[in-house]
Amino acid sequence: MASMWSKILLAGVVVVAAGAATAWALTRPDPHPAGYWASPGTPDLAKGEQLFWAGGCASCHAAQGAEGDALKVLSGGRALPSPFGTFHIPNISPDPNAGIGRWTLAQFGDAMTRGVGADGEHLYPSFPYGSYTRLSAKDVGDLFGYLKTLPASANVAPPHELRFPYNVRLGVGVWKYLYLNDRPRVQLASADEKVKRGQFLVEGPGHCGECHTPRDQMGGFQPGRWLAGGPNPEGKGTIPNITPGSADIGSWSEADIAGYLETGFTPDFDSAGGSMVEVQQNIAHLPKSDLEAIAAYLKAVPSVK
Known part of the structure; x- marks a missing residue:
């Protein structure tokens, strides 16, 4: 009888372990293959600037109330309240310490289109990579090239203030599994x-x-x-x-x-x-x-x- 219960217990452990492994495989951070970012070409800075304005980068990453040239100082720090807690928007200026000055194109591109941070972590979808995933490697290269021409800022944004369980980044993988894709949001009759x-x-x-x-x-x-x-x-x-x-x-x-x-x-x-x-x-x-x-x-x- 003891042997039977040991086998049942072992089978249960195996099932749980297999389930955990499957869940991790489905929800782990999933950057593009490294070769995806290998040859986007020389950045088109004019097109990069258009993407900067289309993407509203300044609306979130510039200081509150910034105008004129100050809109291009992407120092971060704004608080973004939500039902899950408060997100603090990061510095994405070319500063090598406080910003993204040391990032590679692959790190920037995976953040933009896959929601994967520079250290391989899940990024919260308060950053709208669910939309930006529709950008091509060339689009991302153009935008990254333009951002590197902007002023650097040494401002360090505070960490997010999220309540449990939203402060567990592993849960973001579940969100991505359910919602992250680059398919058209709607099917249109017009081919114009x-x-x-x-x-x-x-x-x-x-x-x-x-x-x-x-x-x-x-x-x-x-x-x-x-x-x-x-x-x-x-x-x-x-x-x-x-x-x-x-x-x-x-x-x-x-x-x-x-x-x-x-x-x-x-x-x-x-x-x-x-x-x-x-x-x-x-x-x-x-x-x-x-x-x-x-x-x-x-x-x-x-x-x-």
């Missing part, structure tokens, strides 16, 4: 090149869905609700629906949307408010063709009431 460009900008560097799409309890996007608006992920107020079925902008034309992104003024001569002020000011740096592409995409996505 302008709409495709808009899809890349909105779903990729612009990461519009990070605020404009409601989330489930795990922090993933609710299926079928792309850009449908919902509670502000930072905890205060709501974010509007920006699909064609929206009561907010559903009646706007493509020209109205592009004009709003360029000037900050609505067709009714109201103006952007809240966190959208900084977003609009960033996007306004893009060429008019990109603003028109974003507008065309927003008119092409499925309507959500």
